[in-house]
Amino acid sequence: MPEWDSAEMMNVAAARELHDGDVCLVGVGPPNLAANLARRTHAPNCRLVYESGAIDAKPRRLPLSIGDDDLAATATAVVSVPEMFNFWVGAGRIDVGFLGAAQIDRFGNINTTVIGAHAHPKVRLPGAGGAPEIAAAARRVIVIVKQSPRTFVETVDFVSSVGYGPTGRERVAPGAGPTRVITDHGVLEPDPSTNELTLTRLHPGVTVEQAVATTGWVLKVAEGIQEVPAPTTAELTALRGLRNREASDA
Template sequence: MPEWTSADMMNVAAARELKNGDVCLVGVGPPNLAANLARRTHAPNCRLVYESGAIDAKPKRLPLSIGDDDLAATAVAVVSVPEMFNFWVGAGRIDVGFLGAAQIDKFGNINTTVIGDHAEPKTRLPGAGGAPEIAAAAGRVIVIVKQSPRTFVEHVDFVSSVGYGPTGRERHAPGAGPTLVITDHGVLEPDPETNELTLTRLHEGVTVEAAKAATGWELKVAASIKNVPPPTETELKALQQLRNREPADA
């Protein structure tokens, strides 16, 4: 079996959550890689939708951004951004929304706006873009983010995209919210009663203690932890092709 990294495992675990036929709204970074990995492996009929307006895109190479010309060239249709968010996202036509985060708290609230005070931030981040609408209306939301106390914080500095609210009970949006948070340590899922993110699965070689140390709050752990199967040779080969921007039939 070829060697793999924690980043490989994170992307593979995220890709496995997509099913054939899912309509998936894809963001940049790890979500882009994971969604395209799913199409090249077990879910060739997963329908990729990009914020730029590309519907059912079938990129030959890993897109460099949501504005990559390969998306428009291979899409069934390209619509305006207002139509994308009103007709597709807002109307509930997205099964899965993939999101990243600069900060995330125990109730799945996401910050991608500022670090520090909003008026005088220590760091100004790229912003929310379409993430608030995706977090609110997608059938389910999967967050992909590396786990560290700097990112997994007790309270986010700014709520860019709502998860389950400050106490876990304030969500009133139509979508199910963040159903999974996939990290380089394992998988977190909201507790069915409190919506607090709970460690339910661990990647191979990772301990519960390591996951707790990478979290800025007292991480809740499921009574029975499952192990995530390591990447297969097929998954690793497809992942490497995508990173090298090789076409699918290479």
């Protein structure tokens, strides 16, 4: 078994959440890596939709931005941004949306806007982008985020995208909400009755104590916690090829 690091484990675990045939809305950063990894491994027929308007994009290399020409050139259709958000995302045609987070709370509410007060922020973050509508309308939302007490917080400074609401019971949007949170330590899933994010799986070599220590709230841990299978050689080869921007045969 080859060597791998926790970031690679996180990317691989995220990619495994995509099923073959899923329609996946892809954003910049780790989601882009995960979606393209899935397409090069177990889900060759997943359909990649980029918010820049490219539908069924088949990038030959990992795109560096969501507006790379390769996406438009390989897409079945390229639509305008209003059409993308109204007719495709908002209308519920997306199976899976991947999101990142600067802060996330126990009910999966996400902040990508500011640290501190909105009027006078300590840190001005990029903002909402496409995430609020993806969080609302995608059938499943998968959050990819490294665990730390600064990121996994009791209360987010700003709700950019809604998970299950302030107490876990306020979700009104049509999609299921954040069904998985993939971290560098393991996988969190909402408790079926309370929607509280609960640690259900650990990556190989990670302890429950580590996951608890890097969470800013008292983390619930599922009984009979399972271990995530380590990355396979095929997954690692594909992941590293993507990161090195090697072209695929497809």
